[in-house]
Amino acid sequence: xxxxxxxxxxxxxxxxxxxxxxxxxxxxxxxxxxxxxxxxxxxxxxxxxxxxxxxxxxxxxxxxxxxxxxxxxxxxxxxxxxxxxxxxxxxxxxxxxxxxxxxxxxxxxxxxxxxxxxxxxxxxxxxxxxxxxxxxxxxxxxxxxxxxxxxxxxxxxxxxxxxx
Amino acid sequence: xxxxxxxxxxxxxxxxxxxxxxxxxxxxxxxxxxxxxxxxxxxxxxxxxxxxxxxxxxxxxxxxxxxxxxxxxxxxxxxxxxxxxxxxxxxxxxxxxxxxxxxxxxxxxxxxxxxxxxxxxxxxxxxxxxxxxxxxxxxxxxxxxxxxxxxxxxxxxxxxxxxx
Numbered sequence: 363x364x365x366x367x368x369x370x371x372x373x374x375x376x377x378x379x380x381x382x383x384x385x386x387x388x389x390x391x392x393x394x395x396x397x398x399x400x401x402x403x404x405x406x407x408x409x410x411x412x413x414x415x416x417x418x419x420x421x422x423x424x425x426x427x428x429x430x431x432x433x434x435x436x437x438x439x440x441x442x443x444x445x446x447x448x449x450x451x452x453x454x455x456x457x458x459x460x461x462x463x464x465x466x467x468x469x470x471x472x473x474x475x476x477x478x479x480x481x482x483x484x485x486x487x488x489x490x491x492x493x494x495x496x497x498x499x500x501x502x503x504x505x506x507x508x509x510x511x512x513x514x515x516x517x518x519x520x521x522x523x524x525x526x
Numbered sequence: 527x528x529x530x531x532x533x534x535x536x537x538x539x540x541x542x543x544x545x546x547x548x549x550x551x552x553x554x555x556x557x558x559x560x561x562x563x564x565x566x567x568x569x570x571x572x573x574x575x576x577x578x579x580x581x582x583x584x585x586x587x588x589x590x591x592x593x594x595x596x597x598x599x600x601x602x603x604x605x606x607x608x609x610x611x612x613x614x615x616x617x618x619x620x621x622x623x624x625x626x627x628x629x630x631x632x633x634x635x636x637x638x639x640x641x642x643x644x645x646x647x648x649x650x651x652x653x654x655x656x657x658x659x660x661x662x663x664x665x666x667x668x669x670x671x672x673x674x675x676x677x678x679x680x681x682x683x684x685x686x687x688x689x690x
Binding site for chain 1 (some may be wrong): 584608
């Protein structure tokens, strides 16, 4: 592995995705979560939410993608997450997830990231930390394939998330 | 609201779901997460994972369903989650999520849950806590509709998750 692929505290990546109304149904298909705050527009409008909100797992999924696609990159999985959800997310919201390296273990392929997700209006909807383990063999294999997608430290581009 | 619907420390609910291979693709559609550990069987087999694993968000989605469907019930959303992922989850694993009430705020509709997810073999794959807020109006409306699904404290049934 070259120095270019080594994580350093301060490394940052961002990823942007627009939340779709159909994401709610996809998440229900994955989980069985049929909470009326995701489906009953009238009831949701009268609740504190003020309208339909999406499942938290749809929102934080953007952080799954960010660590797996961008920073640290392919082969990364969460060992631990600690996330607050200070504001609701609605269909149509344009979310930008950010991960910033806080700490890198010298002995193992483990790092700690400061993680946030904001709306286009700047509202923080997820805030916290994640501890990530990156499989060395997967890292090596994907770098050899040229699919390594680490972004430069400065400037930090905003990448559109995949929306198949 | 009657006493019957009030949360008490020690209340427990469980929900079981079998992880499907197609859940990986659904989660990718939601997030853009194309990590090869979810798709490249050969590479995953040679990695520390020892084979294809599913995204953590697929696994924890069962806890989204559990709080929204069972305990506390409809209208519930996460304010905070703190989860460790001590072991990987594979397609075909039969997961059982459990939530146990640890603390109930007297002043607000907020409770703290001890949350775990185990495989049928007893391996803990998620462990931690969640702070949940339940919208009072949604609670009242769904209880009036008779869709309230609180389970009795003893014995605790295992409910099959929805798999549409």
